[in-house]
Amino acid sequence: MIHFSSPTQVKSSILSLDSRQIYLPQQTAFFAVRGVHHDGHQYIEPLYHLGIREFIVESAAWSGLLAEKAKKWTQADFWVVESSINCLQEIASIHRKSFSIPVIGITGSNGKTTCKEWLATLLQSKFSIVKSPKSFNSQIGVPLSVWGLKAQHQIAIFEAGISRVGEMQRIEKIIQPTWGIFTHFGEAHGQNFESDQQKLHEKLHLFSHVEKLVYRRKNTDQNSIKTEMQSINPQAELIAWSTEDLAHCLYVYWKISLKETHIRIKKPAQSEAFLDVKTELTDEAYLENLCHCLIMAHVAGLSVEEIQARTKWIRPISMRLEIKEGLRNNQIIDDSYNNDLDGLQLALPLLKKYEHKKRVLIISDFIEAGIAAPELYPKIAMLLQSQRIDQLIGVGDQLIKYQDSFKEIDVFYNTEDLINSGLLNQISDAVVLLKGARKFNFEHITQILETKTHCTKLEVNLDALQNNLTYFKETIGPDTKLMVMVKAFAYGAGAVEIAQVLQQQGIDYLTVAYTDEGVQLRKNGIYCPIMVMNPQIGELDTLSNFALEPEVYSMSMLEAIDEYSHAHNKSIKIHIKLDTGMKRLGFSLDQCKELTQKIASMPQVWVASILSHLVASESMKHQKFTEKQMLLFDKMTQKIIQTLGYTPFRHIANSAAIKNYPAARYEMVRLGISLYGISENKAEKKSLENVLTLKTYISQIKDIKKNETIGYGRKGKLKSNGHIATLALGYADGYSRSLGMGKGMFEINGYLCPTVGAICMDMCMVDITHLPVVKEGDEAIAFGGKIQLTDLAHQAKTIPYELMTNISERVKRVYVKN
Numbered sequence: 001m002i003h004f005s006s007p008t009q010v011k012s013s014i015l016s017l018d019s020r021q022i023y024l025p026q027q028t029a030f031f032a033v034r035g036v037h038h039d040g041h042q043y044i045e046p047l048y049h050l051g052i053r054e055f056i057v058e059s060a061a062w063s064g065l066l067a068e069k070a071k072k073w074t075q076a077d078f079w080v081v082e083s084s085i086n087c088l089q090e091i092a093s094i095h096r097k098s099f100s101i102p103v104i105g106i107t108g109s110n111g112k113t114t115c116k117e118w119l120a121t122l123l124q125s126k127f128s129i130v131k132s133p134k135s136f137n138s139q140i141g142v143p144l145s146v147w148g149l150k151a152q153h154q155i156a157i158f159e160a161g162i163s164r165v166g167e168m169q170r171i172e173k174i175i176q177p178t179w180g181i182f183t184h185f186g187e188a189h190g191q192n193f194e195s196d197q198q199k200l201h202e203k204l205h206l207f208s209h210v211e212k213l214v215y216r217r218k219n220t221d222q223n224s225i226k227t228e229m230q231s232i233n234p235q236a237e238l239i240a241w242s243t244e245d246l247a248h249c250l251y252v253y254w255k256i257s258l259k260e261t262h263i264r265i266k267k268p269a270q271s272e273a274f275l276d277v278k279t280e281l282t283d284e285a286y287l288e289n290l291c292h293c294l295i296m297a298h299v300a301g302l303s304v305e306e307i308q309a310r311t312k313w314i315r316p317i318s319m320r321l322e323i324k325e326g327l328r329n330n331q332i333i334d335d336s337y338n339n340d341l342d343g344l345q346l347a348l349p350l351l352k353k354y355e356h357k358k359r360v361l362i363i364s365d366f367i368e369a370g371i372a373a374p375e376l377y378p379k380i381a382m383l384l385q386s387q388r389i390d391q392l393i394g395v396g397d398q399l400i401k402y403q404d405s406f407k408e409i410d411v412f413y414n415t416e417d418l419i420n421s422g423l424l425n426q427i428s429d430a431v432v433l434l435k436g437a438r439k440f441n442f443e444h445i446t447q448i449l450e451t452k453t454h455c456t457k458l459e460v461n462l463d464a465l466q467n468n469l470t471y472f473k474e475t476i477g478p479d480t481k482l483m484v485m486v487k488a489f490a491y492g493a494g495a496v497e498i499a500q501v502l503q504q505q506g507i508d509y510l511t512v513a514y515t516d517e518g519v520q521l522r523k524n525g526i527y528c529p530i531m532v533m534n535p536q537i538g539e540l541d542t543l544s545n546f547a548l549e550p551e552v553y554s555m556s557m558l559e560a561i562d563e564y565s566h567a568h569n570k571s572i573k574i575h576i577k578l579d580t581g582m583k584r585l586g587f588s589l590d591q592c593k594e595l596t597q598k599i600a601s602m603p604q605v606w607v608a609s610i611l612s613h614l615v616a617s618e619s620m621k622h623q624k625f626t627e628k629q630m631l632l633f634d635k636m637t638q639k640i641i642q643t644l645g646y647t648p649f650r651h652i653a654n655s656a657a658i659k660n661y662p663a664a665r666y667e668m669v670r671l672g673i674s675l676y677g678i679s680e681n682k683a684e685k686k687s688l689e690n691v692l693t694l695k696t697y698i699s700q701i702k703d704i705k706k707n708e709t710i711g712y713g714r715k716g717k718l719k720s721n722g723h724i725a726t727l728a729l730g731y732a733d734g735y736s737r738s739l740g741m742g743k744g745m746f747e748i749n750g751y752l753c754p755t756v757g758a759i760c761m762d763m764c765m766v767d768i769t770h771l772p773v774v775k776e777g778d779e780a781i782a783f784g785g786k787i788q789l790t791d792l793a794h795q796a797k798t799i800p801y802e803l804m805t806n807i808s809e810r811v812k813r814v815y816v817k818n
Contacts, residue, residue: 001077002067002070002071003077005079005081006087007091008094010056010091011029011054015143015147016029017040017088017140019046020504021349022050023348023383024382024383024386026052028052028054029052029055029056030054031055031088032044032057033058033084033085034061037473037482044057045066048076053076054077055076055077055079056081056087057080057081058080058081058084060082085139088143088144089173091147092144092174093174095147096149096174097176099149099153101153101156102178102179102300104119104177104181105160105175105177105206105207106157106160106181106183107137107159107160107168108183108203109184111183111285112135115159115289115292115293116132116157116159117131119297122297122302122307122310123300123302125306125309126302127154127155127300128152128155129153130148130149130155131145131156133340136159137159138161139167142174143174155300158175158177162202165193165202168202168205171206172207177207179214179300180207180212180213180214181214181292181296182203182207182214182215182225183292184216184288185203185225200228201228205232207236210233211235212236212239213229213237213239214239214299215239215240215241216242217241217249218244239299241265241291246268249268250265250266251265252264253265253266256284256773258282260278260279261280262277263275263278263279263287263290263291263294265291265294265295275298275304277307277311279311281314283316290311290314293314321333321816321817322814323815323817324812326450327450328427328429330428330429330431330432330449331354332446333434334434334442335347335435336435336437336438336443341380344380344383345383347435351387351388351389351433353500353525356524357431358391358427359388359391360390360392360432361389361392362395362432362434362435362442363392363394363399364415364437365395365396365399365437366380367439373401373402374402377399385407392406392409392410393411393412394409394410395415395417395418400413410423415440415441415444415445416444424445424449450812455696455697456728456812457696457813458692458811458813459695459814460692460814460816461689464689464691465675465676466501466505468674468675468688468689468691469484469502469675471688472669480665480668481509482507482508483507483511483668483669483671484502484507484672484675485670485672488513488805491672491676491801491805492692492734492806493804494815495520496521500525503526507528509668510531511530511531511533512531512533514533514535515532515539515542515543517532518543518546519542530549531548531549531550531575531609535548537557540561540564541564549608550572550574551611553585553587554585555591555598558574558595558598558602559598562602562604565602571604572604572606573605573607574606574607575607576611576648577611578610578611578637579612580612580629580633580636581614581625582613582614582615586612589636595640597643607648610649610651611650611670612652613652614657614664615629617653620660626657626661630652630664648667650668651667651670652664652666653666653669654670654672655671655672655674655679656679656680656681659681659683673800673801676804677689677690678800692783692804693783693784694729694781694782694783694784695781696729696780697728697777697780698727698774700726701723701775702726703721704718704722705721706718706719706720706721709757710756711740711758713757715740716741716756716765720769722768724756724765724766724768725774726763727746727764727765728763729764729782730759730760731760732761732810733810734803734807734811735764736796736806738796739755739759739792739796740758740759740764742756743755743795744759744796745787746766746780746782747780748778749773749778750786753780754766754767
């Protein structure tokens with residue numbers, strides 16, 4: 001049945017906007033959303049045949065063959081609305097109103113997810129809790145989180161994030177928080193706001209109707225929170241705390257030692273602390289988040305003794321999923337410590353990307369699920385039945401108790417028993433997903449399965465990559481195709497892994513430099529079109545067998561393809577490269593006539609695209625030359641198109657030109673280094689996120705006297721007595737020798753530490769004299785934190801491309817995702 005109205009409720013218990021994450025179709029309502037480069041409506045028919053019987057569709061897309069077919073699907077309900085996302089939000093808001101339990105809303109610039117997880121840890125011993133899965137805090141994530149509210153829950157904790165004016169008012173209507181926490185307020189996500197004051201005002205709208213709000217007042221400027229709240233919600237009780245102000249708000253005193261912190265919290269008129277706890281946390285950002293949670297736990301009714309007992313469970317948490325290379329051709333998806341049913345549902349689709357590998361799932365007891373075990377484990381078993389899991393391994397006495405719920409499972413009481421069994425050493429050619437609660441120490445499993453033990457690693461943030469990809473999709477619009485460069489090991493980031501993400505995001509084309517790079521992608525399940533920039537005549541058979549499309553830049557290559565296609569009776573897609581000024585590869589203007597004549601005589605060859613390369617699109621001082629290249633490109637492509645009788649995709653715009661020269665976009669653009677958040681355009685840079693972070697660790701700390709020398713050639717010295725740290729990173733890892741002698745910096749515990757002496761092959765030394773707290777094993781960031789890759793390249797007198805592609809393959813690539 002087709003309804004031309006918005007539903008106030010749905011029959012289904014599961015809501016989904018992602019056709020790739022359908023587990024129980026008969027219980028799922030699908031919300032079809034039209035985006036810039038995707039349209040959920042194209043999946044409606046296959047989802048109907050899968051078993052879904054409830055759809056929310058958008059009126060702008062509800063026409064033609066799909067609408068006609070749907071009239072015959074009498075067993076399904078179709079709700080035709082103006083906006084599927086708005087409808088989702090309305091349904092979640094109505095659902096929320098049916099519950100009268102306390103709901104805690106959390107927002108801020110940083111620390112939202114950490115506060116949510118820690119507060120849940122504190123409260124879960126006393127209450128049945130529902131919370132946002134992972135970092136579900138967006139316009140879509142919030143309603144999906146609120147939909148998780150069930151009759152058995154006693155407290156809800158939802159986080160909220162915004163990036164534009166007006167978004168928080170919509171989120172507030174969905175969450176309708178009773179109490180609130182405002183976390184650290186900083187620079188994050190500020191590009192779409194006129195000022196920090198506007199961003200603060202917008203964020204505080206989450207608390208328009210709260211009874212109580214917990215926040216930190218750091219100095220007199222922070223009174224702006226109080227001022228804004230008086231205009232937004234003057235009835236709210238503002239529970240401010242400070243480490244500086246003893247008289248006007250809750251006073252927090254923390255004493256940090258090497259291994260723990262003692263926290264005491266007292267009210268203004270009291271001499272004694274009403275909360276007195278100890279924690280293993282020593283980082284000030286962590287302590288700020290913890291104090292928010294301790295005060296809110298007190299507001300929620302936990303006794304001092306309960307808070308003290310539960311604080312011992314608080315640990316730094318990894319909110320990021322990590323994808324790592326493993327031994328025996330295994331791939332490891334480490335999503336430990338997000339041990340709930342929602343987290344499992346979100347992680348399972350990642351296995352689908354590895355169709356060619358065996359799928360192994362290792363889980364522990366689910367101790368944070370908020371569902372009674374007799375109901376929980378059959379539910380998990382039903383969820384897994386809808387997936388292709390080739391081997392299931394369980395750890396914990398609950399999984400042993402309920403093992404009969406699963407079709408087939410190997411179970412162990414603890415992680416040590418699993419390791420000692422030798423079962424892990426039998427796993428090969430597999431993708432292994434790890435989902436374990438913290439108490440089961442699944443990091444020991446990861447260590448056994450991992451292939452590289454070198455502690456230096458390049459972190460690739462897949463969420464930031466997706467953000468940047470979305471930015472460029474929105475910039476070019478729906479009518480322009482997007483080709484992404486994954487040559488040179490995807491600029492050092494890892495070609496297969498990056499290509500898998502791009503393919504999942506519906507990229508139009510990938511480009512590699514050499515044929516063997518394309519073959520590797522095909523062997524790892526990449527099926528989208530791939531252009532090869534430097535094919536060799538002797539590789540035509542390989543190109544054809546692996547459906548790789550050669551870039552043709554010479555007559556000899558064109559003639560070889562002609563001969564090959566005739567000899568093997570094959571049609572071949574090619575890409576014609578024109579030289580408009582680079583003077584590197586490509587057909588010149590004086591070859592254009594001969595080129596068009598040859599192509600006209602080759603009906604078995606299909607020209608998929610015509611391309612050229614801009615020489616200096618990143619610099620506006622070469623604007624005239626760039627525009628001259630574009631005019632020449634127009635002239636040459638028109639001649640070719642007239643001969644062909646059809647219009648191939650034309651592309652000349654690289655990363656810089658996408659923003660600087662909109663007229664150069666044509667039918668397709670090529671995205672390269674800017675995908676990783678690197679841009680010379682200041683306005684564009686504000687919208688991009690850093691993707692790559694190179695990290696190492698302190699191997700040893702030494703005391704150095706003023707007259708002592710450090711490193712090769714006795715070149716390194718300190719100005720006075722001090723301390724140096726030796727880091728496990730050298731020029732063999734890709735850290736340039738030109739960054740020695742203080743030119744390069746490392747970020748350690750928030751401080752910048754200059755290099756000392758020459759960079760060695762496998763290590764380097766930095767000055768840590770000025771650090772108040774530092775120890776062996778601490779993390780050191782070469783770039784990606786306070787030090788950006790562009791700045792480091794400037795110090796090394798090179799370009800970011802060179803630093804990225806020089807990162808050795810012995811450095812672990814770890815792919816992280818919220």
